[in-house]
Amino acid sequence: MSKITQSLYNWIYVLPTLVLIIFIFIIPIAYNIWLSFQEKSIGGEAVFAGLKNYQRLLASSMFYKSVGNSLLYTFISVTSKALIGLGVALLLNKKFWGRGFLRGFSILPWAFPSFVVAVLFWFNYDYRGTFNTILKMLGLQPVHWMSYENAMWSVILINIWHGWPFFFMGYLAGLQAIPTDLYEAAEIDGANVYQKFIHITVPQLKQVLLTVMLLSTMWTLGEFTQIYMTTGGGPVDATLTIPMATYKIAFLTEINFPLAAAYTILVLPIYLFLIYFTLKQMGE
Amino acid sequence: MAGHSGKILNKIIIAVGVILLLLWIIIPTFWAFKTSISVPEEAWKPIPTKITLDNYLSLFNPSLEAILRGMGLRAALPDPMIVYVTNSLIVSLTASIIGVIFGSLAGYNLARFNYRGKKIVMWLVLFAYVFPVFILMVPILVMMRYLGLYNTLLGLSIVHLAYTLPYSTLIMRSYFSGIPSVLEEAALIDGCTRLEALWRVVIPVAIPGFVTAFIFSFTLSWNDLLFALILLNSSHKYTLPIATTFFLWGGEIVDPGGLAATAIFAGIVPSVLYMLVQKYVVVGLVKGAVKA
Numbered sequence: 001m002s003k004i005t006q007s008l009y010n011w012i013y014v015l016p017t018l019v020l021i022i023f024i025f026i027i028p029i030a031y032n033i034w035l036s037f038q039e040k041s042i043g044g045e046a047v048f049a050g051l052k053n054y055q056r057l058l059a060s061s062m063f064y065k066s067v068g069n070s071l072l073y074t075f076i077s078v079t080s081k082a083l084i085g086l087g088v089a090l091l092l093n094k095k096f097w098g099r100g101f102l103r104g105f106s107i108l109p110w111a112f113p114s115f116v117v118a119v120l121f122w123f124n125y126d127y128r129g130t131f132n133t134i135l136k137m138l139g140l141q142p143v144h145w146m147s148y149e150n151a152m153w154s155v156i157l158i159n160i161w162h163g164w165p166f167f168f169m170g171y172l173a174g175l176q177a178i179p180t181d182l183y184e185a186a187e188i189d190g191a192n193v194y195q196k197f198i199h200i201t202v203p204q205l206k207q208v209l210l211t212v213m214l215l216s217t218m219w220t221l222g223e224f225t226q227i228y229m230t231t232g233g234g235p236v237d238a239t240l241t242i243p244m245a246t247y248k249i250a251f252l253t254e255i256n257f258p259l260a261a262a263y264t265i266l267v268l269p270i271y272l273f274l275i276y277f278t279l280k281q282m283g284e
Numbered sequence: 285m286a287g288h289s290g291k292i293l294n295k296i297i298i299a300v301g302v303i304l305l306l307l308w309i310i311i312p313t314f315w316a317f318k319t320s321i322s323v324p325e326e327a328w329k330p331i332p333t334k335i336t337l338d339n340y341l342s343l344f345n346p347s348l349e350a351i352l353r354g355m356g357l358r359a360a361l362p363d364p365m366i367v368y369v370t371n372s373l374i375v376s377l378t379a380s381i382i383g384v385i386f387g388s389l390a391g392y393n394l395a396r397f398n399y400r401g402k403k404i405v406m407w408l409v410l411f412a413y414v415f416p417v418f419i420l421m422v423p424i425l426v427m428m429r430y431l432g433l434y435n436t437l438l439g440l441s442i443v444h445l446a447y448t449l450p451y452s453t454l455i456m457r458s459y460f461s462g463i464p465s466v467l468e469e470a471a472l473i474d475g476c477t478r479l480e481a482l483w484r485v486v487i488p489v490a491i492p493g494f495v496t497a498f499i500f501s502f503t504l505s506w507n508d509l510l511f512a513l514i515l516l517n518s519s520h521k522y523t524l525p526i527a528t529t530f531f532l533w534g535g536e537i538v539d540p541g542g543l544a545a546t547a548i549f550a551g552i553v554p555s556v557l558y559m560l561v562q563k564y565v566v567v568g569l570v571k572g573a574v575k576a
Binding site: 007009010014016018020024027028029031032035084087088091104106107108109112115116119120123124128130133134146161222224225228229243247251260261267268271275278282 | 301302316397411449525532550555
């Protein structure tokens with residue numbers, strides 16, 4: 001076979017995937033950029049509007065509020081998930097009866113779809129639901145979980161509960177890959193539990209930790225379902241995150257596609273920055 | 285001495301940790317679970333006194349559902365639940381089967397061949413894997429309208445390839461990388477063509493990989509609310525995630541039993557599938573998927 005036919009032959013395998021990725025990702029991104037410079041006239045064709053959409057967004061408090069909300073939501077969720085995941089991984093890396101069952105059981109929250117987790121928490125956050133029943137049992141006052149002050153913390157808790165097992169699984173795989181003779185050698189040198197953790201466990205887990213952290217940050221920053229189904233971005237704008245704001249501009253409040261496109265292009269650098277680091281971390 | 289008290293301390297830490305872990309997982313799931321087997325009057329009682337399976341049965345039995353609805357016990361859904369369950373199954377199966385077929389071809393290519401431009405292909409797949417899809421909601425809707433695929437289950441399945449295709453490609457790539465190429469080379473020497481070698485030698489060995497890729501793809505599509513919300517317009521085309529939003533009306537849960545049963549059912553399907561491939565979960569997602 002000649003070299004050229006050989007290389008054509010290679011491309012046939014990836015061609016469908018390549019075409020579909022270009023069709024579903026690359027063309028839409030390009031279209032978004034074009035659309036962001038247009039203006040919507042009701043019933044008419046889109047007309048070129050220059051930077052009008054961008055100016056409008058940058059002058060609106062909604063833009064800054066939604067980005068701020070997203071950063072808070074993501075930072076607290078990811079940090080908590082990382083800590084809970086680490087705790088559970090360390091626990092289930094010890095040898096005891098029932099460990100195998102618990103390892104399987106622990107992925108349950110993560111195996112549930114986002115929309116199912118949202119429904120579970122409808123029942124928990126209802127005024128008559130789980131959490132207020134527990135509070136009453138403890139002799140405390142019931143809480144309005146979805147009030148303006150509490151809603152952000154409530155949606156963060158949903159995200160934490162849903163996402164921590166991903167960290168747990170990543171850490172556990174990492175822990176299992178650490179050679180036991182490292183610990184044995186440290187013990188001979190007289191290292192205590194804390195020293196072993198800092199000098200062996202943490203450095204050995206670093207790569208896994210970084211990959212899992214970056215992936216989770218991307219996903220949390222793009223979480224739509226949980227917020228759409230619980231607060232819809234409200235009350236007012238208390239839980240308005242970037243994905244929710246995009247949806248609202250496009251389909252609920254403004255119903256303005258060019259404005260929504262401009263909004264996504266404005267926030268795109270945040271995501272591209274993260275994607276760059278994620279790909280670097282995963283690729284090489 | 286020190287070793288002995290250390291052992292006891294270790295046991296206490298494990299016991300406390302296990303209890304906390306179990307409470308942390310069980311408490312948030314408990315209410316939905318108990319409501320799904322409660323009679324309507326007891327939906328908001330912490331412990332049910334009567335147990336019923338009607339909520340589950342009515343998901344699959346439209347005539348039972350109609351009776352309950354006639355008694356005012358069900359949410360005002362436009363269609364019987366079974367319609368949404370079927371739609372979800374159709375979309376998830378289509379998206380995952382196409383995703384796994386194309387993804388495994390691409391994964392094989394990325395695992396085995398070396399050529400100019402391979403790096404770009406790999407980066408594109410990784411890019412698609414991590415890219416937040418909500419950014420695409422407006423253009424995808426416009427494109428699907430233009431192609432006449434708006435409000436069709438096929439259109440939604442094609443868009444769900446955004447989830448299933450990059451995953452399948454990465455999982456299959458890591459799987460094929462783990463199969464020694466000596467196997468195919470031997471077959472090639474014996475006079476097989478590349479495709480024959482693939483079909484007869486490599487694919488049988490890679491079956492666990494196909495199963496894993498399929499299960500992941502299926503659940504990713506099964507879980508999607510965003511694109512279903514945007515692309516489906518008539519109620520008889522709705523998938524399960526959209527149907528569940530009908531149970532909430534003005535911030536109030538209208539049919540707790542039906543909602544809880546729907547959610548638990550929708551959650552058990554991917555959970556059972558994940559348990560089957562639990563061993564590969566992390567390998568597929570974090571390590572092996574990208575690091576051959």
